[in-house]
Amino acid sequence: xxxxxxxxxxxxxxxxxxxxxxxxxxxxxxxxxxxxxxxxxxxxxxxxxxxxxxxxxxxxxxxxxxxxxxxxxxxxxxxxxxxxxxxxxxxxxxxxxxxxxxxxxxxxxxxxxxxxxxxxxxxxxxxxxxxxxxxxxxxxxxxxxxxxxxxxxxxxxxxxxxxxxxxxxxxxxxxxxxxxxxxxxxxxxxxxxxxxxxxxxxxxxxxxxxxxxxxxxxxxxxxxxxxxxxxxxxxxxxx
Amino acid sequence: xxxxxxxxxxxxxxxxxxxxxxxxxxxxxxxxxxxxxxxxxxxxxxxxxxxxxxxxxxxxxxxxxxxxxxxxxxxxxxxxxxxxxxxxxxxxxxxxxxxxxxxxxxxxxxxxxxxxxxxxxxxxxxxxxxxxxxxxxxxxxxxxxxxxxxxxxxxxxxxxxxxxxxxxxxxxxxxxxxxxxxxxxxxxxxxxxxxxxxxxxxxxxxxxxxxxxxxxxxxxxxxx
Numbered sequence: 001x002x003x004x005x006x007x008x009x010x011x012x013x014x015x016x017x018x019x020x021x022x023x024x025x026x027x028x029x030x031x032x033x034x035x036x037x038x039x040x041x042x043x044x045x046x047x048x049x050x051x052x053x054x055x056x057x058x059x060x061x062x063x064x065x066x067x068x069x070x071x072x073x074x075x076x077x078x079x080x081x082x083x084x085x086x087x088x089x090x091x092x093x094x095x096x097x098x099x100x101x102x103x104x105x106x107x108x109x110x111x112x113x114x115x116x117x118x119x120x121x122x123x124x125x126x127x128x129x130x131x132x133x134x135x136x137x138x139x140x141x142x143x144x145x146x147x148x149x150x151x152x153x154x155x156x157x158x159x160x161x162x163x164x165x166x167x168x169x170x171x172x173x174x175x176x177x178x179x180x181x182x183x184x185x186x187x188x189x190x191x192x193x194x195x196x197x198x199x200x201x202x203x204x205x206x207x208x209x210x211x212x213x214x215x216x217x218x219x220x221x222x223x224x225x226x227x228x229x230x231x232x233x234x235x236x237x238x239x
Numbered sequence: 240x241x242x243x244x245x246x247x248x249x250x251x252x253x254x255x256x257x258x259x260x261x262x263x264x265x266x267x268x269x270x271x272x273x274x275x276x277x278x279x280x281x282x283x284x285x286x287x288x289x290x291x292x293x294x295x296x297x298x299x300x301x302x303x304x305x306x307x308x309x310x311x312x313x314x315x316x317x318x319x320x321x322x323x324x325x326x327x328x329x330x331x332x333x334x335x336x337x338x339x340x341x342x343x344x345x346x347x348x349x350x351x352x353x354x355x356x357x358x359x360x361x362x363x364x365x366x367x368x369x370x371x372x373x374x375x376x377x378x379x380x381x382x383x384x385x386x387x388x389x390x391x392x393x394x395x396x397x398x399x400x401x402x403x404x405x406x407x408x409x410x411x412x413x414x415x416x417x418x419x420x421x422x423x424x425x426x427x428x429x430x431x432x433x434x435x436x437x438x439x440x441x442x443x444x445x446x447x448x449x450x451x452x453x454x455x456x457x458x459x460x461x462x463x
Binding site for chain 2: 050051052054071072073075076078080082084085086087088089090091095099100102103104105130145
């Protein structure tokens, strides 16, 4: 069984085709990064996997569940941190985490909150209103929320953007924990060196196609730049 | 069933918590409704005869117009933090998100009515504080929240949503307003329960239709 199996996924917004027959798969326990220039379709792909947007065609299985047919089951297996932290800014971090723990029907909520807050280093900010936190802490709180229900698959959209080195190290710890416990991470990033360092597999998307899918041990920065040079030449200054 | 109710309660309670901190919706709805009532009090020479004739219509028109203001604000909060998507990430059916948001809106409109209806009773000198009025008010608020939640979600990403929401909402709730006005007229005229009940039945029918149709359409709206 694949952790993720994406077959011929197509997505367009109005006249613009963002994803054209995207196809790839991940094994459970793999940490994979999606690389690509701005507008390549990375975030759209992640939004489709998080079930926030529907593809025009194609099929996606997550841990053997077709996402078109088993929405709630797939969402229970998935944790997502997308571009915006998606937190209620007039509620404290604890109140936000409690709300989402209730929506995920979790037990021992207080213990879970403390445990996950520790993982991302926000225990001292739990009772602060989200509005008063820096972007970095808000992102950490969003990561804590995504981890609360111990998802089998973690989707991270440019998780290191706006984070300081300490926050990045918390993120790396989470990635390591996932790898060692046989769970899966799919993340997008613009930082190629970081991607090659922490991921087992890289998927390069160019103009809505999977242009390269390979284990990171076989790759270096220049391979990847070559893989999306076509897009890079059209959208300069993206790396 | 119990788990579903817990989810609906969690979403509704969250809206209530945010409202206690911001006081945006209930204050806006109450003040708007009271302003409309005051304007009509000055515009019409209120006496015992025309108060009974015009009062119920003025009351429900003011609540409907004011309700639109509140519905707009309730969804604007979800848009600000992109939090509607956070709710969509949870492993719950879209129906429960709809029911939770509807429950929140129901609480806000009810809270506003608790302020507005007694003031209406004083201004128009009408005996509306009766149990029959409680039933009318409850059913009308359920209908307003059901259809209002749907249209507020539909217009959330529209640039002119403040204009679009009343344009969609008010024509659709007109039959419900009609039922509310007629049953309130019977209440103020001290009519018997069977006479009031004719209109209550209409309100119940609309509530059921609004909830079923809105819950179905809400899923489609959220998906893309």
